[in-house]
Amino acid sequence: MSSVSPLVSCRAIRKTYNHGEAQTPALRGADLDIHGGELLILAGPSGCGKTSLISIIGGMLDADSGDCKVLDKNIRTMSAQQRARFRGQHIGFVFQSFNLLPALTAVENISVPLLLQGVPRKAAESQARIVLESLGLASRADHSPGRMSGGQQQRVAIARALVHEPRLIICDEPTSSLDHDAGQTVMETLRKVARTAGRALLVVTHDPRIFCFADRIARMDDGRVISIETHSPKNFLS
Ligand SMILES: Nc1ncnc2c1ncn2[C@@H]1O[C@H](COP(=O)(O)OP(=O)(O)OP(=O)(O)O)[C@@H](O)[C@H]1O
Ligand SMILES: [Mg+2]
Numbered sequence: 001m002s003s004v005s006p007l008v009s010c011r012a013i014r015k016t017y018n019h020g021e022a023q024t025p026a027l028r029g030a031d032l033d034i035h036g037g038e039l040l041i042l043a044g045p046s047g048c049g050k051t052s053l054i055s056i057i058g059g060m061l062d063a064d065s066g067d068c069k070v071l072d073k074n075i076r077t078m079s080a081q082q083r084a085r086f087r088g089q090h091i092g093f094v095f096q097s098f099n100l101l102p103a104l105t106a107v108e109n110i111s112v113p114l115l116l117q118g119v120p121r122k123a124a125e126s127q128a129r130i131v132l133e134s135l136g137l138a139s140r141a142d143h144s145p146g147r148m149s150g151g152q153q154q155r156v157a158i159a160r161a162l163v164h165e166p167r168l169i170i171c172d173e174p175t176s177s178l179d180h181d182a183g184q185t186v187m188e189t190l191r192k193v194a195r196t197a198g199r200a201l202l203v204v205t206h207d208p209r210i211f212c213f214a215d216r217i218a219r220m221d222d223g224r225v226i227s228i229e230t231h232s233p234k235n236f237l238s
Helices: 050-057 080-090 106-116 121-134 150-162 180-195 208-213
Strands: 008-019 022-034 039-043 065-070 091-094 168-172 200-204 216-221 224-230
Touching: 008 050, 022 050, 022 224, 039 050, 039 180, 039 208, 050 065, 050 168, 050 200, 080 091, 091 150, 106 121, 106 150, 121 150, 150 168, 150 180, 168 180, 180 200, 180 208
Parallel strands: 039 200, 039 216, 091 168, 168 200
Antiparallel strands: 008 022, 008 065, 216 224
């Protein structure tokens, strides 16, 4: 794992949000590497900068300074258009607030990343159904988000991040709306995905029930990654 370059490499990332006079420092020199084949959990208290850091890695937010390489590409120096294309191809992102399109059904929502890559609708929708089924939600395939519970919407958002088989999948609190069994199903699916050669998962969570699925747990506090703990292999035999 250590002989190849990491899938994600962040160094000295800084970010301050400015609203008029008010300045909120969110990241104060965060470092993080993520290797191919691993599921890395990012944990830490509310407001410590987790969403800000993963948004920078996912190309949705620009840092003030520091380096962020994803798949050996410097995501900070790409144009907006290059970044959007790169993201569409290589990154799957599950937002803390799901961000599903309300007018579309579950299957249609999940198909979007494939349609953007030019996959024909029928093939995209059949792939979407397969992923939805693996997350235990086949029965809601043709429902729109407004007719689903929070936990069901969350699984649709996860399916949408997986459907185009991106190399890097980033999930912000993917089990926050799920009960124990649904949370375990989602994490087992995500762990299998991480085991696929050359792919990696970055999962932000407060949920200690899912720590056992991680290969490593990075802890953040006050805008920095303050420790990284490696799990023993017995915890993630599938
Ligand atoms: N858009 C924004 N404008 C201004 N300040 C922001 C914005 N987004 C985040 N912040 C601030 O930046 C800091 C880090 O926020 P961030 O959302 O990254 O934390 P977090 O670790 O994801 O928290 P949580 O666990 O509650 O989701 C916090 O102090 C927050 O108030
Ligand atoms: Mg957050």
